[in-house]
Amino acid sequence: MFKASSRGRCQLMIQRAAPAKINLYLRTRGERPDGFHDLDTVMVGLDLADHLEVESAPELTLVSDTGLGLSDDLTGRAALALQAGRNLPGARIRVRKRIPAGGGLGGGSSNAAAALLAMDAFWGLNTPFPVLLDLAAQLGSDVPFFLAGQSCLAQGRGERLRLIQAPDLKLCGLLLFPGEPIATPTAYGWLDEDGLAEDATGTGELSTLIQAMARGDAQGALRQVHNSFTEPVRRRSPAVAKCLDYLEGAGLCPLLCGSGSTVIGLSAGSDLPQQVAKNAPYPNQSVKVMGRFPGSDRVTGLPNALSLRA
Structure with missing residues (x-):
């Protein structure tokens, strides 16, 4: 869940869950000229999640169970991408991992999406969803899905999303x-x-x-x-x-x-x-x-997967 709390005039804390995902469907459709593979995949969130916390600090830093530095970790790169070209206050990002690394559950991508949303809120940027989506696609193929906050069909290399409304799926x-x-x-x-x-x-x-x-x-x-x-x-x-x-x-x-x-x-x-x-x-x-999980509260412009032609 998203939680923001003000503690004094200059201190703000943002907390976000970064859920795991599974692919109910993943079909590769051939290698592209850029070396990526085109694919069709249906992704859903799980109630297993990492935890991300942002608080005021003199400079932008990352403390993570991965042990990686700011520019080496996808979480840090997400924050740096949002910060680029702007004079913004420092922050300390803490990531507590529960999702195993290298297991296909999307933990790194989920952390990156959570960082985009948390830092956007922390800095008060109100970045339009399409801009966040573009940044997410540059960071990694699965990152856009985690911004959407609900089940999706992803195509291309994962950046083209269609929403799947499945509130009753158990x-x-x-x-x-x-x-x-x-x-x-x-x-x-x-x-x-x-x-x-x-x-x-x-x-x-x-x-x-x-x-x-x-x-x-x-x-x-x-x-x-x-x-x-x-x-x-x-x-x-x-x-x-x-x-x-x-x-x-x-x-x-x-x-x-x-x-x-x-x-x-x-x-x-x-x-x-x-x-x-x-x-x-x-x-x-x-x-x-x-069916739904913590994501952006400003999702716009994504088509419904039911409109897809078989």
Whole structure:
């Protein structure tokens, strides 16, 4: 949640949650001339989140569990991008991490979006949403999604967003953390090696998934989930394969998170059987999917995904 509190005349504190995400659908559509891959992906937020706090300081600094400095961390780069060319007061940004790094849950991108929104509020800039969205796209492919604050279809390299209104969708899941981070470039390399840079599977499922989400049909949505990275990563990571097999055997819908290595088992409803987590082969976290989550309160100009032609 967003919280701002004034403490004296010159001190202000801003706090924001920076939620994790999963991709209910991720299909790669080929490599672009700029080296990125075009994709179609449906992203939703989770109730697992990092915590970001901003307070007054003599200069702009970052204190994060990552141990990275201001210009080396995506959170810091977001603040620097917003500050560029302006004479603005200093601030200390603190990030407390709960989202595992390198797991495909978007923690770094979520932190960057939270930093854009928190610093915009801290400095009182009231930056128009389209300008924030452009800054977000420059920072990373997933950052724009976290600004929107609700389920989205993202296309291009992730910067073109369509909103998915799914207030009645009830999904819960179990995240499994194999402890083997997979770098995104490595996963894309495996995808290319397997000839899946342009993935023709799953092409008919996207509009069906969006429609199921919009009407709150959790079972219908789970029948349409897809991730182009699943098989390339499964073949090369025994730990990921073990997670996928365990979750499927437990009666859940197994899904790779982004390009891995975290895996989630999804279920319709609000609660998972306790034994599923108790018997899991790796550290785990029960989560709920959030149709809406902390984002910008000035979202404008984004089309509705239901208008997408199949």
